[in-house]
Amino acid sequence: MPRSKKTDAQRRAERFNEHYRVGKARLQLHEPEIAATLGMGESTLRKYKRRPDMFSLGQLVRLGRVFD
Numbered sequence: 001m002p003r004s005k006k007t008d009a010q011r012r013a014e015r016f017n018e019h020y021r022v023g024k025a026r027l028q029l030h031e032p033e034i035a036a037t038l039g040m041g042e043s044t045l046r047k048y049k050r051r052p053d054m055f056s057l058g059q060l061v062r063l064g065r066v067f068d
Helices: 008-027 031-038 042-050 057-067
Strands: none
Touching: 008 042, 008 057, 031 042, 031 057
């Protein structure tokens, strides 16, 4: 059976996860700190990480500033 191609959403989610992991490791941050920065709980952050398209533009900007 041929391998199915990944959708654009799947590729974006993979890129987001890669940037998230690298930024988190570089700054030695933990999930509670990142969730507090974004103004959400840890369980909400986990849900948003599974579906990065749920993040608002403002949350993505804050996350980018933290990881910068």
